[in-house]
Amino acid sequence: MTKAAKKPNPALMKPLQPSNDLAAVVGSSPLPRTEVVSKVWDYIKAKNLQNPENKREILADEKLQAIFG
Structure with missing residues (x-):
């Protein structure tokens, strides 16, 4: 028996607009969550x-602190 390949969740592949804080790290263009x-x-x-260690x-530096708190 072989396992069927997992299908990617289409909701995770939908490009989303990053917030201003997140855009400082990943860029301002819409990206799928996996790419973020x-x-x-x-x-x-x-x-x-x-x-x-x-x-x-x-x-976290200042940019990541703004995202994650």
């Missing part, structure tokens, strides 16, 4: 914002 998450991780890695911990 990818761009946030790219930003975190580019700015070296992961705790080196615990990579699951993010050391």
